[in-house]
Amino acid sequence: MSSLLPEPASLGPDAASDRRQVRLQALGPERARFRELIGKVGSGEHTSTGLDRQEAAEAMDLMLRGLVDDAQMGAFLIAHRIRRPHPTELSGMLDSYRRCGPALETPGRRPLCFGVPYDGRSRTAPLLPLVALVLASDDLPVVLHGGDPMPVKFGVTLAELFEAIGIPSTGLPLSAVQQRLDRHGLALTHQPDHFPWAERLVPVRDAIGKRPPVASLELLWTPHRGEHLLVSGFVHPPTETRAWQALQDCGETDLLTVKGLEGSTDLPTSRAGITARVRQGTTERILLHPRDHGITSAEVPWQGLEQWRSQALAALCGEGPLMPALRWNVAAYLWFAGRFERLEEALERATGLLLARSGDRLRRQLQNR
Numbered sequence: 001m002s003s004l005l006p007e008p009a010s011l012g013p014d015a016a017s018d019r020r021q022v023r024l025q026a027l028g029p030e031r032a033r034f035r036e037l038i039g040k041v042g043s044g045e046h047t048s049t050g051l052d053r054q055e056a057a058e059a060m061d062l063m064l065r066g067l068v069d070d071a072q073m074g075a076f077l078i079a080h081r082i083r084r085p086h087p088t089e090l091s092g093m094l095d096s097y098r099r100c101g102p103a104l105e106t107p108g109r110r111p112l113c114f115g116v117p118y119d120g121r122s123r124t125a126p127l128l129p130l131v132a133l134v135l136a137s138d139d140l141p142v143v144l145h146g147g148d149p150m151p152v153k154f155g156v157t158l159a160e161l162f163e164a165i166g167i168p169s170t171g172l173p174l175s176a177v178q179q180r181l182d183r184h185g186l187a188l189t190h191q192p193d194h195f196p197w198a199e200r201l202v203p204v205r206d207a208i209g210k211r212p213p214v215a216s217l218e219l220l221w222t223p224h225r226g227e228h229l230l231v232s233g234f235v236h237p238p239t240e241t242r243a244w245q246a247l248q249d250c251g252e253t254d255l256l257t258v259k260g261l262e263g264s265t266d267l268p269t270s271r272a273g274i275t276a277r278v279r280q281g282t283t284e285r286i287l288l289h290p291r292d293h294g295i296t297s298a299e300v301p302w303q304g305l306e307q308w309r310s311q312a313l314a315a316l317c318g319e320g321p322l323m324p325a326l327r328w329n330v331a332a333y334l335w336f337a338g339r340f341e342r343l344e345e346a347l348e349r350a351t352g353l354l355l356a357r358s359g360d361r362l363r364r365q366l367q368n369r
Contacts, residue, residue, distance in 0.1 A: 056093050
């Protein structure tokens with residue numbers, strides 16, 4: 001018998017029950033409660049009951065606040081990964097993220113808020129930092145969030161991309177991020193700097209070696225508070241439908257889901273872009289065909305940060321291999337944001353912004369701050 005485990009004072013006919021009670025007490029109230037929540041999601045196909053919204057929020061709160069140990073977090077996350085979270089559970093986890101995470105505001109302005117995988121990109125050249133710069137230069141605010149290189153993919157991150165083109169994006173206080181949003185219409189919160197509670201889950205995510213439901217939150221959550229258009233990337237159709245329900249339950253009234261490159265919100269140029277707009281509970285599937293607008297370029301492969309930097313700076317000036325995809329994405333998001341009734345008009349505006357080097361001017365302003 002292990003001396004590390006507590007034992008009741010005496011062993012009578014109810015010894016088994018007594019032992020369970022003593023050991024629950026030794027766990028402490030938070031870890032004992034979390035063990036109950038693990039049981040609800042990890043009991044197997046026929047006996048797992050899942051969590052209601054309040055329980056899911058409670059579970060996420062306990063993890064974010066560091067009140068459970070790594071073994072329990074790993075068990076909970078991998079059980080959820082295997083069974084897949086219900087929309088109600090995602091809603092509860094989002095409640096926790098909203099309560100515990102950083103918050104930004106844009107009084108009187110309605111930004112685009114993008115949710116893309118924190119584990120980054122490794123096959124295709126990213127566009128979102130460039131799209132954000134061009135949109136923000138045209139007085140359309142953009143709110144982004146990300147972190148350091150993340151398991152399981154460990155691809156290039158938004159912060160690394162912004163840093164590569166000269167825009168400091170880490171080590172900033174949240175007040176400086178809010179100030180950048182106020183003055184220039186562009187913000188990137190960085191998880192290690194602005195949401196350290198969520199950062200404590202990263203070692204466990206690395207240890208289990210699979211994307212847990214927390215990875216879904218990165219696509220659905222935004223630090224922005226107030227009216228906005230939430231743009232969320234997805235890969236698999238079941239993920240998209242769960243996102244619709246979870247976000248509706250959380251009060252999101254204007255949502256765009258995008259089957260983008262590597263799960264991002266970057267619309268492809270070599271095939272139709274599959275999107276869906278959910279407004280006030282009504283879902284509309286929208287297919288964007290770049291060929292119908294004279295865009296036929298293939299996706300640019302990822303060839304490392306230095307190569308991307310050169311391509312990115314050229315694209316912001318209306319040149320180079322990334323330019324057609326940047327033009328297409330800027331136009332699409334101008335159109336989705338309601339700036340233009342017709343996509344053709346948005347394409348004309350995107351072309352003008354790139355030729356005027358509007359995004360590059362904003363990049364230079366942010367570079368000097």
